[in-house]
Amino acid sequence: MSVLIDENTRVVVSGITGREGTFHTGQMMDYGTRVVAGVTPGKGGQKTERGVPIFDTVAEAVAATGANAHFVIVPPRFAADAIIEGAATADIDLIVCITEGIPIQNMIEAVRYVKSTGRARLIGPNCPGLLSTNKSKIGIIPAEMFAPGPVGLVSRSGTLTYEIVDSLTRSGLGQTTAVGIGGDPILGTRFLDVLPLFEADPETKVVVMVGEIGGSDEEVASEYIKTMTKPVVGFIGGRTAPPGKRMGHAGAIVSGTSGSAQGKVEALQAAGVPVADTTADIPGLVKQALARA
Numbered sequence: 001m002s003v004l005i006d007e008n009t010r011v012v013v014s015g016i017t018g019r020e021g022t023f024h025t026g027q028m029m030d031y032g033t034r035v036v037a038g039v040t041p042g043k044g045g046q047k048t049e050r051g052v053p054i055f056d057t058v059a060e061a062v063a064a065t066g067a068n069a070h071f072v073i074v075p076p077r078f079a080a081d082a083i084i085e086g087a088a089t090a091d092i093d094l095i096v097c098i099t100e101g102i103p104i105q106n107m108i109e110a111v112r113y114v115k116s117t118g119r120a121r122l123i124g125p126n127c128p129g130l131l132s133t134n135k136s137k138i139g140i141i142p143a144e145m146f147a148p149g150p151v152g153l154v155s156r157s158g159t160l161t162y163e164i165v166d167s168l169t170r171s172g173l174g175q176t177t178a179v180g181i182g183g184d185p186i187l188g189t190r191f192l193d194v195l196p197l198f199e200a201d202p203e204t205k206v207v208v209m210v211g212e213i214g215g216s217d218e219e220v221a222s223e224y225i226k227t228m229t230k231p232v233v234g235f236i237g238g239r240t241a242p243p244g245k246r247m248g249h250a251g252a253i254v255s256g257t258s259g260s261a262q263g264k265v266e267a268l269q270a271a272g273v274p275v276a277d278t279t280a281d282i283p284g285l286v287k288q289a290l291a292r293a
Contacts, residue, residue: 122188149174
């Protein structure tokens, strides 16, 4: 099994004819992702160089191809509308948006609309997407470092996702699915939304949760982790960030004691989660968790 996507997922790409859209769609297809359609207004009826049919709207693409997932790789000024367009299409149940720099007010509206459907799930924005090992990927996650295995990973940081997956694989620890939820203040999916999916996945035996300073998502997730039957290994990025200074992501800002690295580490440890001091420590902690599971 896998989390959120598998070899049967059928993807429509908004922005498929742009430079980045063309490149990353090709990378997804090379990995085995079933990209069945693209959307670029005004280019409906054409095909990409790799033979993917292009439509003017997501609704037309879904009606013609049966797509059930929507990858948004368009400029910031169009991204929120593209998210809403996907969510408005009844057969789309997963939307992945990697776009960075979407105005917060636009994202508030988009996330509210997605949630109002009671059906669609949004991953992102400003995220690397997700990859289910040897099955499918939607987004920009490099696939070459992945190997099949028992570790599920959910992370606020794309770069840390890549680094940790590579470290796990080199240590003989393969992965089921890696989900990059993004680091913006307004997100479609948070730790608390992903952890239950790994808890329910029979192939996932241990979960690595990669947080960072800012916000309270890790503390909220810690309360759920207390109820999980599967072990969780944690890591918090940004421990050396000066107080009050934003580091990296738009959501990585600490105000007073709220969102501090120490607060997050303490919350995870109170939930029984071993927290790695460095990314290099994660494989060892995962092996210990698997031995106890």
